[in-house]
Amino acid sequence: MKFIEEFRDGALAKKLAAELKAEATGSYHFMEFCGGHTHALCRYGLMDLLPPTVRMVHGPGCPVCVLPIGRLDQAIELAKKPGVILCTFGDMMRVPGRDRVSLVKARAQGATVKMVFGSGEALKVARENPDKQVVFFAIGFETTTPTTAVAVQQAAKEGLTNLSFFVNHVLTPSAIDAILGSQEAQDGTIRVDGFIGPGHVSTIIGSAPYERFARDAEKPIVVSGFEPIDLLQSILMLVRQRNAGRHEVENQFTRAVVREGNRKAQALVDETFELRKSFEWRGLGTLPDSALKLKAHLAAFDAEVKFELPYTAVADHPACSCGEILRGIKKPTDCRIFGTACTPESPMGSCMVSPEGSCAAYYLYGRHRAPAQPRRTA
């Protein structure tokens, strides 16, 4: 598989690991913002290859993880309405909402939930079911937002009256702001010396939006691809910046990311969505100008306009540490219910049920590193 296998070369990885060991002589805490990066770090066992001087802090870049329970409950309500088909990505299906009811459980109880692989499929479902109201449960950071925009514009073009969108798209810079501006960052509870910048988000928004963080917070940011070689190279680039006292935005993912991003996609998003004044993020609290809704002239496609959807905020389970994990304060293994009351089978919070969540990544790939020391074979 071109563009994949070359970046999974084990020998190259070992070389990079050796260079890291030689150069990472200080102490470094880097946050990989994106859930996809967390997942890759765990899946390839990359943290075993990093020298002990380099610590990774996991960030909140997982759209499933940061979606508040209250919003999921609204989606479940939509699915329960007679005549409605809720189309959703697989990632959302097992997240527990209020009273531990997930979309999968709701479906077993009679709600109409259809798993789709993209917004394009929701269009198809709408065309094939003219007597039903189809709602697409749109989630995601800037990577996914343009794909929803295409579907909305297409729906408008076709004059579909039975398709609407429940929009939960969120913005990466707002989350980075929240991390850097957080109490814990200010008082030193968490230490972030630099960021691995999101890869696929940046194919859309470009690397330019991160420049103000590098400048104002004086932290280096390296936009990284997702393959193991990309991550190792990006970490090395961060180490080098720190060693040289630099704090710039560098692009490791040059094969897919340019500074200005995808202008056409950005324009389409601007035509379709506008900023919400504020939006609740699980773990990060309510953030201003951090999420999108459909523009007024597209209200016919806005599920929140079309349907009666009261919102009730739901607090996390008191024992759930998702909030602190999303902010980098705790590691999954620091959570007192990690692996016991909270497992992928019976998740208490979204960090465990989302495949991109840190808890799921740790549980699935790295449990053998948990505090209960496993025996190593001779």
Next chain:
Amino acid sequence: MRRNPFPKKLELAHGRVELTHGTGGKAMAQLVTQLFAAAFDNRHLAQGNDAALLELPAGQVVMSTDSFVVSPLFFPGGDIGSLAVHGTVNDVAMGGARPLYLSAGFILEEGFPLSDLERIVQSMAKAARAAGVPVVTGDTKVVEKGKGDGVFINTTGVGVIPLGVTPPGGERAKPGDVVLVNGSMGDHGVAILSKREGLSFETDIESDSAALHGLVGEMLAAVPDIHVLRDPTRGGLATTLNEIAHQSGVGFRLEERAIPIKPQVSAACELLGIDPLYVANEGKLIAICAPGDADRLLGVMRAHERGRDAAIIGTVAEDENGFVELSTSFGGRRILDWLLGEQLPRIC
């Protein structure tokens, strides 16, 4: 000359399953005689009794049952019929036995096209003939439209363990044992997914659905004391190894690079965001044997057509946590956990 008991022709080309086909009356008798018995064609069925009278050679008897509800019914490399034969033949073989007889129970949905049923039954018959394991008894029921998914099939298989063979069992894996597979992982699941509506990807991957008893026979002849034999069906290699780890109270240490996976399967799994190690197989087995037997076993497997791509993929370890650990090609390590629920494709 006996009067033809079924003067009306069975409308296989355009007919549909009706409730009368399941009531035990003439319509059902005709379906059984002219479709099922004609296809399966053996002296046991020809007797026309409810039960089959069988002879079993001396030895321990192994029996296994499985129900097949696969959707879609027809997929690249097979269908629910051939799957139903291979699946149960394999389960009996994994018990260390030579499969001898099969039963087949059908639950048909009213309205199911008889042409599809014929196709499935012919495919089953072909698979059974090729495997040398006859379907000697069966049953047919019909449920109202909407109460079934076209057709569900249950097959039960009976076999006998050859003398001199120690029955393999999931609890028999010991630290130091070697783990082998007979070929590539994930083919069946990907073939099925490629036909699922909404996925819109095309691939040349075919299901690996196949009868493994011939291969197992050769393996046991060469190594009569194979500790564990199991086919990694639902949940794939990872889930099956977790089951064995749990049963035997051990752990596994696998080499990612050693596990055979076809490039197209890898690519399809990437596209879907699923892990091929959790994808179902229907023509593959895991064998766990004592270290001294491993090379011989590998040789025997590779010499057989169902084992050309056989490989040693790891070892059994002492591990009170029962972890199945994988060494990645970077020298990193990760855990392969149980599969929980459906493997849902990711966007992220």
Next chain:
Amino acid sequence: MCLALPARVKALHDGQLATVELGGVRQKVSVALLEHVNVGDYVVVHVGYALTKLDPVEAERTLAELGRLEEAAS
């Protein structure tokens, strides 16, 4: 941040669609987010949409850098 994969464009179709291929697996995706696409281009695919083109020259350069980094370090 999300699961997106590099795939090669095999054919273009009406309605801003294209057939792409990765490791022998073919999929129909939307190219509505791209300005120009040609058969033979590599694109990054996410939830059934091509997000951007992949630059093979840059990919080569990234890999080549890794060779040079080692020299610089020694």
